[in-house]
Amino acid sequence: MLQDAAGAVSARAVAKVDEAAVIRAVQHGDQDAFEQLVRAYDQSVLRLAMNLLRSPEDARDVYQEAFLRVYRNIHTFRFDCSFHTWLYRIVTNICLDHLRKRKVRREESAVVETADGPVDRMDSFEHEGAHEDPERRMWNRQLADRISAALADLTARERMVFELRHYQGLRLRTIGDMLGTSEEAAKNCLFRATQKMRGVLGDLV
Amino acid sequence: MTCDAVAKAIPLYHYGELAPEVEESVEEHLHVCAGCREELGRQKSLAAALDRNQLAPPPSLLAECRHELIRAVYREEAPAVSHRASDPWGLFREAFHSLWHPGIRFTRPAGAVALVALGFFAARFVNFGPGGLGFPGTEAMVSSIRSVQPDNSGRVQIALDETHRRVISGRLEDQNIQRLLLAAAREPDNPGVRVESVELLKDRSASVEVRTALIEAVTHDANPGVRLKALEGLKSFAADPDVRKTLAQVLLKDQNPGVRIQVIDLLIAHKDDATVRILQTLVGKEDNSYVRMRCQNALRDMNASVGTF
Incomplete structure (x- = not known):
């Protein structure tokens, strides 16, 4: 049991080291490394945006904007917090902006009128x-x-x-x-x- | 602890967010109070109901997002022509700065150099007679510093060459302006000028001259941002046999995955056997996993086998 725990800790440590190497590569302009970094986090980012905004279009916008901000600003990442925290700061800021804008123009309905009657867009998810x-x-x-x-x-x-x-x-x-x-x-x-x-x-x- | 205090603590207790000593008190109370245990049960039911209603984004949405992001990232390489500095010293600073930041890829000095380049082009390619295009103005700017010599009084003597900027203005429909833009699209030393020119020309691909310049840019331009812009211009000619031939060559040769993705999109807009063969060839040699996946998906959409046998 203790060995399992130790194994898990060392696996996490290795993952952290690897991630740091990937981030450094992105900072040096390696686009394959950027893709690798995106793939490590993008599912949870999309899920977060989707559940928060309950709109696939908005979730897609958040995804795009968040990772483009990462791409443009990765050189400012100084490893003084985890990349996960840094990324989520970006994502939550963008989502909060979306939510606030939406509050201003009232909550958008997921229901759209179609020729076959009203359809909830979220039903397709x-x-x-x-x-x-x-x-x-x-x-x-x-x-x-x-x-x-x-x-x-x-x-x-x-x-x-x-x-x-x-x-x-x-x-x-x-x-x-x-x-x-x-x-x-x-x-x-x-x-x-x-x-x-x-x-x-x-x-x- | 009172029932009231425990009821307030239950949400945080459920999420394991209470301080250890408070958590212990809540547990002691729950052990003896059926009403508060029921309250905890309701909290758990709420959490379970929320879990069941979590939205799972479909894989297709994730794939679309990744695709759009990759394209956007490769587009980021396209230089933005900025016109931040207007005074000669500012232009010099920007140009000087760019020498020490080659990795930043030509974004900063582009505006300054673009203007000089257009000025030179204007002199080289266009003969402006009276009543020609607008009123060319001139403005001195620094093109190079020959020497810098400090003296004992704390001053410095700088010897510099000055060149004169010439600003030409005219409508895009104007043949002279188009000639300038076509020349600028081939300007070897400045991708900033090339990308701006191709951006302006890309909506005029009905002209053979423009289309030739776009094909040339797609095939030979060293900058992926310029190549991507030129590809946009060729979109409405994606069915043209000459354009398709060029696209096929680019797909197999281009080093930039973003360009290859865009070429795939253009080619599969008009499905034919040649496209299937090219995609099958590419699948076998493509290093980039995303481009390979795009090829495989395109082949499946065309009911073609993914590999050649």
């Missing part, structure tokens, strides 16, 4: 555990709508903290660091977000 019987699926649909409504009710910052803690599994200290705030402030955000969610979803869960 798979929810985790989407393969159930029709009755279960209908109940889940109802729950998904309520979750969307509950998320829309959160402030941009509450939504971000909740997403990063619940879905991305990051510690509140790290989240505070990414968002340029204290761990205590992140805690308060998470608490408020959870209370609001429970207020909206209380009778369904």
Whole structure:
């Protein structure tokens, strides 16, 4: 057991060393290394953007803008925090901008009118555990709508903290660091977000 | 701990974000209080419901994002012509700076040199008579420093060559302007000028002269940014046999993966047997995994086998 743990620690250390080498290569203009770096993180970035913004178009914009900012500014990365934190700072800033803009023009509906009637664009994206019987699926649909409504009710910052803690599994200290705030402030955000969610979803869960 | 305090602590307890001593107190309370255990159960149900509703971006969206990003990154190589310095000393500083930052790829001095180059071109290629294009103005600027000599009084004597900038203005439809741009698109020493000129010419590929310049740029220009711009200009002629022949050669020869990706996109817009053969050849020798994947996908879309047998 102890050996396993030691093995895991050393594997992480090796991964860190390798990542540092890849980042240095990117800083020297190696585009293959940049591609390697992107592929190490882009799935989680896209998932974060998708869940936060609940719009494939916006998620795509965030992805593009975030990695282009990385590409343009990688020379300023000084290894004084993890690359993951640095990248997520960029991503969360862009997402927060999107969320705030959206609040100004009210929450966008994912439902669009088509010749066959209203269609929810998000239906084309798979929810985790989407393969159930029709009755279960209908109940889940109802729950998904309520979750969307509950998320829309959160402030941009509450939504971000909740997403990063619940879905991305990051510690509140790290989240505070990414968002340029204290761990205590992140805690308060998470608490408020959870209370609001429970207020909206209380009778369904 | 009271039930009220525990109820407030439950969300953070669930996420393991309480200080150890507070966590211990919450656990002690939960052990003896059925009501608070129920509250914790509700928190867990909420978390489970949220987990089930997490959106998973489809692989196709991820693939599209990667594709667009790679193209955007290769486009980043295209130099932006900036006109930040206007005084001679500023232009000199920028030019001097660029000597020490060759890796930054010609972005900074491009504006200054572009103007000089256009001035020279104007003199070389266009004969402006009275009533010609606009009113050429002249403005002194530094082209090279011959010597720098400090003296004992704390002053410095600098010997420099001055050249005169000549600004030409006219509409893109003007034949003289087009001739200048065609010449600028072949300017050997300045990719900044070339990329700007190709950018302006690319919407005029209906002209044989322009198309020839674009084909030349795609085939021979050393700068991938210029080649990518020229490819954009050839888009509406992607079905033309001569253009396709050029594209096929570029696809097999070009060192830049971004260029190869764009060529693939242009070629597969008009499917034919020759394209299938070229893509099959490329799959076998392509080093870049993304370009190889694009080839394989294109071949599958054309119902062609991925390799040659």
